[in-house]
Amino acid sequence: MNEKFSTKIVKVNSTKNHQYIKAAVEFLKQGIPIAFPTETVYGLGASAFDQAAIERIFKIKGRPQDNPLIVHVANQEMVSIVAQINPQAEKLMEVFWPGPLTLILPKKEGLAPSVSAGLDSVGVRMPNHPIALNLIEAFGQALAAPSANISGKPSPTQAQHVWADLQGKVPLILDGGATEQGVESTVLDLSKDQPAILRPGVITFEMLSSYLPDLEEAEARLRDEEAPLSPGMKYRHYAPQAQINLYWGEENQVCSLMAQHLDQAQAQDKKTAVIITSFPCQLEGDLNFNVYSANTDQMLAATAKHLFEYFRLADNLGIDLILLQGVIEKDLGRALMNRMRKAAKERYIFE
Missing domain, CATH: 3.40.50.11030 (Threonylcarbamoyl-AMP synthase, C-terminal domain)
Structure with a gap:
C-alpha cells in the first residue's frame, strides 16, 4: 500500500457532473482516497464500507488505529444505512444539517471495521459544502473522512495545505478555495442516555443545550488509556512544528x-x-x-x-x-x- 501518486490539485465548481468530481468518483470506486473541501476543513475521503480503502487513509495520515473516523453523508437515507437514528438525532439533523455537527449514534452492520475503531457507535455528519455534497451524491455512498493532513499537524483549510502534507500520497485534491469555518465539526454523542459534547466546534454548547437540556461537556470523561469515542479526544492535535x-x-x-x-x-x-x-x-x-x-x-x-x-x-x-x-x-x-x-x-x- 505504498502507492506513489503524481498528485493533482484541481479547481472545482459545485456541479455534480463536473469532470473532476467524476474523476474523484473513479478513484473512490478503486478504493483510492482523495481530498475534498468541506465548510470546516479539507477531508481525506474513501468509501465507509471499503476496509482496504479505510486502511489506506490510516496509513496515509499516520493515524492511530484507535482513532475513529467521521462518516459524511449527502442525505438522511445514507445515515439510516450506517446508524440507528433516534428522535433526538432527527430533530438536530433538521435544525443543524447540513452543517458542522457530527452525531455519534449506534452503528449498523456493514461499515468497514476500522471506521468505528472497534466501537459500537459511529459519528455521522452532512457537510454544508456543495462540492462535498455533490461528490458524495455522485459516488452514491457515504464517505469516511478525517482531515486531509498528517496526524497531529494543523488541520488543512486550503488545498495547498493538503498538498504540503499529502503530495505523492493521494492522486487528487479537489480545490474549493479556503474553508468557511476553519475548525472541525462539533461532535455530539447521542449513543448513550446522557448527551455529551465530545469535541466543541462552531455548533456551540449554548446552541445545542436549548434542544438538549441535560447536555454535558464530556472531554474529561476520557482517560488516556481508554478508546476515544471521537476524533480529537485522545491525541495531541493541531500542532505546528514551532x-x-x-x-x-x-x-x-x-x-x-x-x-x-x-x-x-x-x-x-x-x-x-x-x-x-x-x-x-x-x-x-x-x-x-x-x-x-x-x-x-x-x-x-x-x-x-x-x-x-x-x-x-x-x-x-x-x-x-x-x-x-x-x-x-x-x-x-x-x-x-x-x-x-x-x-x-x-x-x-x-x-
Missing part, C-alpha cells in the same frame, strides 16, 4: 508575560510569531497576526477561520516560537481554546 506558548487571563498579565517571553526568545535569536486575539498588546515578532476586535464575535470568527492557516505559515517561515493569545471560553471560544490547548506546549493560563 513551539506554541498559550496565554490567557487578565489583559495586563497576559501582555506583560508575552512581552517577557518574546524578549527572551529574541535574545536567544529564535524566530518568533505573535498571534493577537483578545488583547491589543503592543508586541512585534518576526511574524505577526492580529485578529483583535472589540466585537468578540467577530474576533472569534476570524480566529477560527485563520488559526490553522497561521500555524502553517509560521512553519513555512521556520518560526521557532509562537506566542498565542487565548480567547474567552464561551460560544465558539470553547472550540478555539480546545484546539489551542491541544496545540500548545506551554500554557500560561490565569483563571
